[in-house]
Amino acid sequence: MSLFDTHKPMLDQAIDALHARTFYAAFPETPAPAIYGESADSEGKEKFQQALGKKFGELLQPNPTQWIGQEESPYTQDALGVSYPAFTPDVLTTRAAAAFNAWRKVSVNDRAGVLLESLARIKTRFFEIAYATMHTTGQGYMMAFQASGPHAADRALEAIAAGYEELQRFPSRAVWDKPMGKFNIQLNKEWRAVPKGISVVIGCSTFPTWNSVTGIYASLMTGNPVIVKPHPGAILPIAIFVAEIQRVLQENNIDPNSCQLAVDTVENPIAKTLAEHPLVKLVDFTGNSVFGSYLETLPGKTVFTEKTGVNSVILDSVDDADKVAANLAFSVNLYSGQMCTAPQNFYIPESGIQTPAGTVSFDAFAQKLADNINGLIDNPKAGPYVLGAVQNKKTCERVTEAENIDGKVWLKSRAFENPMFKNARVATPVVVEVDASKKEVFGKELFGPIVLLIKTKNTDQSIALAQEMALQHGAISCGAYTTSETVREKIADEMSLAATPVSFNLTGGIYMNQHAAFSDFHVTGGNPAGNASFTNPDYVTKRFTWVGHREPVKTAQAS
Numbered sequence: 392m393s394l395f396d397t398h399k400p401m402l403d404q405a406i407d408a409l410h411a412r413t414f415y416a417a418f419p420e421t422p423a424p425a426i427y428g429e430s431a432d433s434e435g436k437e438k439f440q441q442a443l444g445k446k447f448g449e450l451l452q453p454n455p456t457q458w459i460g461q462e463e464s465p466y467t468q469d470a471l472g473v474s475y476p477a478f479t480p481d482v483l484t485t486r487a488a489a490a491f492n493a494w495r496k497v498s499v500n501d502r503a504g505v506l507l508e509s510l511a512r513i514k515t516r517f518f519e520i521a522y523a524t525m526h527t528t529g530q531g532y533m534m535a536f537q538a539s540g541p542h543a544a545d546r547a548l549e550a551i552a553a554g555y556e557e558l559q560r561f562p563s564r565a566v567w568d569k570p571m572g573k574f575n576i577q578l579n580k581e582w583r584a585v586p587k588g589i590s591v592v593i594g595c596s597t598f599p600t601w602n603s604v605t606g607i608y609a610s611l612m613t614g615n616p617v618i619v620k621p622h623p624g625a626i627l628p629i630a631i632f633v634a635e636i637q638r639v640l641q642e643n644n645i646d647p648n649s650c651q652l653a654v655d656t657v658e659n660p661i662a663k664t665l666a667e668h669p670l671v672k673l674v675d676f677t678g679n680s681v682f683g684s685y686l687e688t689l690p691g692k693t694v695f696t697e698k699t700g701v702n703s704v705i706l707d708s709v710d711d712a713d714k715v716a717a718n719l720a721f722s723v724n725l726y727s728g729q730m731c732t733a734p735q736n737f738y739i740p741e742s743g744i745q746t747p748a749g750t751v752s753f754d755a756f757a758q759k760l761a762d763n764i765n766g767l768i769d770n771p772k773a774g775p776y777v778l779g780a781v782q783n784k785k786t787c788e789r790v791t792e793a794e795n796i797d798g799k800v801w802l803k804s805r806a807f808e809n810p811m812f813k814n815a816r817v818a819t820p821v822v823v824e825v826d827a828s829k830k831e832v833f834g835k836e837l838f839g840p841i842v843l844l845i846k847t848k849n850t851d852q853s854i855a856l857a858q859e860m861a862l863q864h865g866a867i868s869c870g871a872y873t874t875s876e877t878v879r880e881k882i883a884d885e886m887s888l889a890a891t892p893v894s895f896n897l898t899g900g901i902y903m904n905q906h907a908a909f910s911d912f913h914v915t916g917g918n919p920a921g922n923a924s925f926t927n928p929d930y931v932t933k934r935f936t937w938v939g940h941r942e943p944v945k946t947a948q949a950s
Contacts, residue, residue, distance in 0.1 A: 394504030394643070398511070402503060405552035408909040415909045417548050418514060418541035422533075427517065435518020439526070442627065444472035449634035451647035452476055452486075461623055461656055465529030465780035466812035473627055475654040480661050483653050484670045487589045487616040490646035495586045495614040497645065499558045505639050506551050506611055510544050512635040517541065520600065520628050527625040528597050529780030529816070530726055539600040539628050545908035546925060547604040554612030554931040558584050561937065566944060577944035584935045586614030587693060588672030591653075591665045595677040596782050597729050599625035600632060605925045606675030606695060607632070611650060613934040615673060620653040620662050622678075624782065666692070673934055677731075680865070680919065687922060693933050697731065697913075699836040700865035700920030703857035704737045704903070705882055707850040707873035708745035712756060714898040715872055720763035722870075722902045723820050727778050728840035729786065731920075732868040732904040736833050736860065737844045738853030745874070757824065757844050761802040764820050768807055775809040778840075781816045786839040790818045793841045796832055799824040801844065827852065834864055850878060854885050861889035865920025867913075869893045870903040890917025 401417055408415030419426045446458055455476030462471040497505075513520070517540030524535035567578040590610035594603040599621055610617045621629045630652055637647035655661040666674050666686055674694045676683050683698035709715045722734055737760075743752040751759075768774040781787050790804045802822035809815040820840035825832050833843045847853045850873075857869060869891050871882045879895060886893050892915065894903040906913045906925075913925035923930055 393501070394508045395500040396504075398504060398507035401548070402507060402552060402555065405548050405909065406556055409549065409552055409556065412910045414907070416541065416545055418510075418517075418544045420537045420541045422518065422521070422536045432518050435516070435520075436522050438516075438519040439522035442473055442523075445474075447473055447475050447627070447630055447634075449638075450476055450630070450652055451634075451637040451641055452478065452651055456482075459654055459656055460626065462527050462626060463624065464526035465782050466526060466809070466815045468814050468816055471526060471627070475626055475630060475652065477654050478651075480653075480664045480668055483618050483651055483665070484589060484668050486648040487618055487651060488670050490616045490648040491586075491588065493646055494611075494616055494649040497614070499555065499584075501643075502612060502614065503551055503555050505643055505645065506608055506636075507548070509632075509636045509639045510547055512639060513544060513632055514540075516631055516635070520631050523627040523631065524599065524625075525779075527599065527627055527782075529729070529782045530597075531776040531779040533776065534726055534779065538598060542908065543600040543604050546601060547608040549908045549926045550605045550609040550931065551612050553926045553928065554609055554934075557928060557931050558613065558935075567941070578941045579944055580939060580941045582937055582939045584613070585938050586935045588615060589668075589670050590615045590617045590673035590675070590934070591662075591671050592617060592619050592675040593662050593666070593678065594619070594621040594625070594629060596622040596624045597726075598677070599628045602677040602697065603629055603675070604632065605930070607636075607650070609926070609931050610673055610675075610934055611636075613931055615934055616649045616651075618651050618653050618665060618671075620655070620665060623654070623656050623660075626652075626654055675923075683921070695923035695930065695933075697867075697921040697923065698865060698919065699838070700731065700867045700918070701736060701834065701836055701860040702732065702734050702866050702868045702903075703860060704734045704870040705850070705853045705857055705872070706737065706739045706744050706756070707853070707871070707878050708875060709751075709872045709896070710747065710874060711898065712744060712746050712751045712759060716756065716759035716763045718898045718902065719870070720760055720767055721777065722904050723764060723840060723842055724767050724774075724777050725902065725904055727781055727786075727818055728820060729782060729838065730904050732906065734868070734870055734903060735837060735841060735843060736857070737842060738847050738856055739844060740849050740853065741846050742849070744872075753844075753846055757801045757822070760842070760844075761822055764802060764822070768819050771810065774807065775811070778807075778817060778819065780809070780812070781818050781839070784816070787816065787818045789837060790821055790839050790841060793821045793823060793837060796823045796825065796843075797829065798826065798832075802842075804840070827856065834860060836864070854882055858885045858889045858891075861886065861891045861918050861920075863919070865918045866891040867920045868903050868906075870897065871895050890915040
């Protein structure tokens with residue numbers, strides 16, 4: 392049985408889910424022994440620990456110029472000591488170009504089979520990837536497992552399914568028969584989906600697999616060789632993905648250089664050189680707006696970006712202010728605000744928030760939010776694991792600086808001890824009240840656990856400001872709370888014009904930070920937060936070109 396036939400049932404389910412947009416998860420997100428095996432967690436942890444201080448020798452990329460690595464655990468603040476084979480951009484692109492012609496000629500079904508098989512292999516390493524993610528990003532264990540393992544694999548599967556669908560949209564051959572009266576003109580026509588060329592995927596430090604696999608698998612599925620350039624601070628999780636992809640490629644007599652890992656250091660980066668290389672035609676990027684906007688200007692490249700944004704919460708009226716405050720407090724605390732979907736600007740009318748029990752004043756809600764943030768932090772069974780650790784020292788500095796913003800500080804960031812990692816780099820949220828006129832303060836992303844409470848004249852001004860911030864600075868998510876259908880529709884309409892998805896009235900166990908594969912489009916591509924979307928048709932169709940050929944039907948064949 393071919394790899395495609397083996398995995399076709401999962402591919403069919405994924406394609407159905409793409410169209411239905413209902414819940415679908417091919418890879419269970421719960422790290423339960425009943426699902427993954429009694430020893431899966433301990434074995435994954437042991438494999439991670441065995442990798443520390445050694446060369447990562449799994450990659451099928453020979454003759455490196457050197458071995459480099461500078462990852463540091465946010466939990467221990469010690470170097471991981473893992474080193475990776477490094478190559479010059481010219482070597483990487485030359486090898487990718489050599490692999491291109493063979494990979495592009497692999498049939499669509501066989502390409503899908505190879506890629507789906509790689510996900511099956513990666514599933515056996517979810518726990519190892521989880522520990523690697525924890526100790527490179529600072530994510531808590533559960534988030535690290537889910538985001539870098541099952542959720543990333545689901546996003547990869549989504550990209551495979553979307554690519555497969557688009558590659559099958561048109562027939563490869565047809566006879567064109569045009570009646571001309573006494574005779575017909577007949578042409579044999581064929582169409583080829585031609586991949587654009589070498590793809591470079593530039594990763595980020597906080598979500599090294601989730602944010603990268605969509606670009607990797609979308610490019611591979613559409614026939615493009617891929618060079619994966621992770622952030623120097625978070626290499627190991629995605630290196631495991633690349634190693635498994637290479638292994639499956641080689642086992643099927645395909646050049647493993649069809650997918651390569653490209654490592655660098657903070658001091659000597661290679662992302663710009665790779666992106667500008669004339670052989671590189673596709674670039675995927677997750678990171679800051681300055682570099683992302685530069686990439687978007689490169690001539691002759693097709694670029695997919697996810698950049699920074701200013702995410703808003705609009706508070707108008709609620710059924711239960713305590714449940715809303717608890718939900719938003721969790722969103723703020725989750726991974727210490729280091730998610731591109733985390734809320735930052737909270738717009739609250741000066742007259743307060745309407746509830747069935749009466750009005751909750753601005754000050755009263757601010758205190759509820761601060762109390763719920765503190766309550767979660769101080770919960771020893773939840774706080775340390777929800778907050779995790781801070782990936783970058785500069786984020787901690789930004790949090791400290793936020794306490795000096797001109798406005799009332801409702802909550803200062805404070806020290807707390809992670810019971811498992813005494814030396815963890817942590818920063819609890821800071822909450823500051825800001826006047827609605829201070830756009831220079833709240834009109835930019837303050838990455839990390841920083842909350843700005845903005846007192847507005849009314850909900851109309853709240854909506855206008857949230858829309859303005861999204862249009863001018865980008866937004867990836869928005870939360871809104873209202874019991875009025877009229878207000879709800881206005882928020883939905885105005886934020887749609889700003890290409891920003893809205894999560895309405897969330898309480899309980901679902902949060903505005905979370906985006907689900909096969910259902911939620913992650914980033915819309917319609918505002919400055921990014922020019923692409925996981926995973927709409929454009930995300931895959933821009934990676935190849937339809938080219939048609941035609942030829943007259945021979946007379947014998949025509950008759």
